[in-house]
Amino acid sequence: MDWAHIGWLVLVGLPGGIFGAMMGIGGGAFIVPLLTLAMGLPIQVAIASSLVAVAGTACASSATYVKAGLTNIRLGLLLETTTTVGAIAGALLAVLLDARLLAGIFGLAVIYTSFDMFRQRLGASGAVSPTAASGASQGSFGSSLAASYHDSAAGGIVRYSPIYLKLGLGAGALSGVLSGLLGIGGGVVKIPVMHLAMGVPLKAAIATSSFMIGITAVASSFVYYHRGYMDPLVAAPVFVGVFLGVQVGVRAMQRMQGHALRLVFAAILLGVAMLMFLRAAGVLV
Amino acid sequence: MKSYSGNMGNGHLNGWVRATFWSGLIASLAIILAGFVWLGITGRSASQGVSLGRIFPSLFAGDPGAMISLGVLALLLTPVAVVVVSLVRFIFDQERAWAGVALLVLAVLALSVVMGLR
Numbered sequence: 001m002d003w004a005h006i007g008w009l010v011l012v013g014l015p016g017g018i019f020g021a022m023m024g025i026g027g028g029a030f031i032v033p034l035l036t037l038a039m040g041l042p043i044q045v046a047i048a049s050s051l052v053a054v055a056g057t058a059c060a061s062s063a064t065y066v067k068a069g070l071t072n073i074r075l076g077l078l079l080e081t082t083t084t085v086g087a088i089a090g091a092l093l094a095v096l097l098d099a100r101l102l103a104g105i106f107g108l109a110v111i112y113t114s115f116d117m118f119r120q121r122l123g124a125s126g127a128v129s130p131t132a133a134s135g136a137s138q139g140s141f142g143s144s145l146a147a148s149y150h151d152s153a154a155g156g157i158v159r160y161s162p163i164y165l166k167l168g169l170g171a172g173a174l175s176g177v178l179s180g181l182l183g184i185g186g187g188v189v190k191i192p193v194m195h196l197a198m199g200v201p202l203k204a205a206i207a208t209s210s211f212m213i214g215i216t217a218v219a220s221s222f223v224y225y226h227r228g229y230m231d232p233l234v235a236a237p238v239f240v241g242v243f244l245g246v247q248v249g250v251r252a253m254q255r256m257q258g259h260a261l262r263l264v265f266a267a268i269l270l271g272v273a274m275l276m277f278l279r280a281a282g283v284l285v
Numbered sequence: 286m287k288s289y290s291g292n293m294g295n296g297h298l299n300g301w302v303r304a305t306f307w308s309g310l311i312a313s314l315a316i317i318l319a320g321f322v323w324l325g326i327t328g329r330s331a332s333q334g335v336s337l338g339r340i341f342p343s344l345f346a347g348d349p350g351a352m353i354s355l356g357v358l359a360l361l362l363t364p365v366a367v368v369v370v371s372l373v374r375f376i377f378d379q380e381r382a383w384a385g386v387a388l389l390v391l392a393v394l395a396l397s398v399v400m401g402l403r
Binding site: 052074 | 298299302303306307309310313314317318320321325337350353354356357358360361362363364365367368371380382383386387389390393394396397398400401
């Protein structure tokens with residue numbers, strides 16, 4: 001048994017867990033490039049391992065968010081009806097595509113994640129968007145999606161009722177395809193759509209996205225099993241690293257200034273995207 | 286159809302879901318770590334994990350790699366278990382529409398699992 005190799009895989013998982021917890025993402029944007037560029041693993045194997053790690057991150061964060069009452073479980077399950085289908089489709093596509101093309105697509109997704117971080121601002125976490133208050137009636141089914149939570153930053157109870165469910169279902173399908181294709185959580189699509197279009201407050205959107213990410217990752221993971229790309233002896237140490245990283249990241253985030261943090265991570269992700277483009281171009285093997 | 290102006294109506298559902306997430310996470314971590322300890326004790330070399338369909342036969346045959354594979358499977362089945370407990374909770378609460386939504390998600394996940402077993 002090559003324990004040094006196992007150790008390196010745990011170390012690969014660490015930044016995924018740390019940065020994922022600090023930024024509210026699954027961590028796949030860090031794990032896949034590290035496994036392919038630093039460890040030399042085939043990208044499909046890296047994606048499969050990342051999905052396991054992302055599922056682990058999602059389980060750990062979801063448990064906390066559900067306890068805080070932030071997760072809209074009904075909304076998450078509703079959106080998962082299309083997200084899971086998208087995830088399976090994305091995974092089936094990934095095993096058919098050329099590895100360099102996948103690397104290029106991954107680079108584009110990471111650039112979008114980086115851009116999303118540059119544009120995010122803290123402080124909008126508890127505000128209900130005006131569209132939520134004046135949104136069209138969704139009928140009795142939609143009204144059962146209404147929820148609330150206590151937000152000390154906002155100074156009380158925040159109530160909201162999601163709207164534009166069809167848009168959410170469409171975005172869910174897209175995020176599922178990205179998740180299955182690239183081994184990321186898909187939160188970079190889900191969170192903006194839920195918060196900016198569906199009237200879900202940012203904290204609830206992040207929490208609900210975390211709930212969804214685990215289910216989404218599972219849907220595509222078994223496709224990778226079927227195609228022989230899932231190597232548990234790679235995925236397991238990465239997951240252990242991610243779990244440890246989440247413990248560090250959650251505590252570190254509370255001590256650091258969020259705005260500066262996002263700028264640093266956005267810059268790191270841009271660097272990662274460049275490396276993936278070089279891989280896609282055949283400059284990096 | 287019930288509407289929820291707060292989290293009071295979601296208390297039982299939230300509790301079940303949270304317990305399932307934590308249980309699955311800790312169980313999978315424990316199984317994986319036990320597998321690595323077993324691997325270290327036996328001193329075997331294992332270049333690759335065991336495929337889904339061979340996990341239990343390999344485990345009973347004394348392959349530590351199979352225990353590690355079982356831990357990964359336990360982690361992946363945790364979100365599936367969350368959907369199952371949500372379905373059960375919705376049935377208890379007679380929320381048929383939401384039970385239908387959970388059942389739909391479960392059906393897609395089941396399709397994925399069956400694909401992985403082939």
